[in-house]
Amino acid sequence: MTAFFDHLRERIDRVDSVVSVGLDADPDRIPDFLDDRDLPRWAFNRRIIDATHEHAACYKPNAAFYEDADGWRALRETIAYAHGKDVPVLLDAKRADIGNTSRRYADLLDTADAITVNPYMGRDSLDPFLSREEAGVFVLCRTSNPGGADLQDLELASGEPLYRRVAALADLWNEHGNVGLVVGATAPEELETLRQEVPDLPFLVPGVGAQGGDAEAAVEYGLADGVGLVNSSRGIIFAGEDAPDGDEGAYFGAAGQAARQLQRRLNQFR
Numbered sequence: 001m002t003a004f005f006d007h008l009r010e011r012i013d014r015v016d017s018v019v020s021v022g023l024d025a026d027p028d029r030i031p032d033f034l035d036d037r038d039l040p041r042w043a044f045n046r047r048i049i050d051a052t053h054e055h056a057a058c059y060k061p062n063a064a065f066y067e068d069a070d071g072w073r074a075l076r077e078t079i080a081y082a083h084g085k086d087v088p089v090l091l092d093a094k095r096a097d098i099g100n101t102s103r104r105y106a107d108l109l110d111t112a113d114a115i116t117v118n119p120y121m122g123r124d125s126l127d128p129f130l131s132r133e134e135a136g137v138f139v140l141c142r143t144s145n146p147g148g149a150d151l152q153d154l155e156l157a158s159g160e161p162l163y164r165r166v167a168a169l170a171d172l173w174n175e176h177g178n179v180g181l182v183v184g185a186t187a188p189e190e191l192e193t194l195r196q197e198v199p200d201l202p203f204l205v206p207g208v209g210a211q212g213g214d215a216e217a218a219v220e221y222g223l224a225d226g227v228g229l230v231n232s233s234r235g236i237i238f239a240g241e242d243a244p245d246g247d248e249g250a251y252f253g254a255a256g257q258a259a260r261q262l263q264r265r266l267n268q269f270r
């Protein structure tokens, strides 16, 4: 294992948690009381991090919520703040392209500790990420969305579904011990199959919480030798939406409570 997974293991042990808190700071859902702040998404994330870091093995901002000028600034501040709390950051960017383009995408790892990548363009498109030995590279394998089966379950001539081939390839690409898979909690059977197929790869398992995935399967099959991540985004960061209007303490307190509850629930299965 290299730096990212070593750090993640330490973090999991220290806080006794495999929770990845998804920082999907949707501008449409940032509470009104933060509207007048410079960079409301950063103001929001800072408070979320303050409220949840004791329960977080990792933070996972999804790039979709930051891809504008203010957004990138908010993201940079957020990552630095998470690092200040010694929490690793996995940037959910789902990138990869032809070589020179991917090399620029891989620069995202100058700031974040790990990234999600899309394997559709094959090995060379992932090389710039894989060669960053210190970083974690999570390859999309069997996604949590309803259409995940459209392509990923297609049977190859060998009879195996495409997602299993992706896992086998990711295992081959793991020359530096820095590769993980993304497998949704909404696909518990596929999680089980994949854990047998690639016993050594840690998984990022999204889809518990708002998407209703299987938390027990996420833990049972997501961890490789105790290392892996189970992500919830909206279910944690927007847990305070029922708090009384303008009550900042209650709003972010609810996020902390949601993170703690998920930590406890997942720990029952570890």
Ligand SMILES: O=C(O)c1cc(=O)[nH]c(=O)n1[C@@H]1O[C@H](COP(=O)(O)O)[C@@H](O)[C@H]1O
Pocket (backbone or CB within 6 Å): 022, 024, 062, 092, 116, 142, 143, 144, 145, 182, 183, 184, 206, 207, 208, 209, 210, 211, 231, 232, 233, 234, 235
């Ligand atoms: O790569 C991911 O993290 C990901 C893969 C996948 O199969 N499904 C999935 O939901 N995700 C991401 O995980 C997060 C899930 O958010 P919630 O449904 O709000 O918990 C979002 O940022 C998604 O983009």
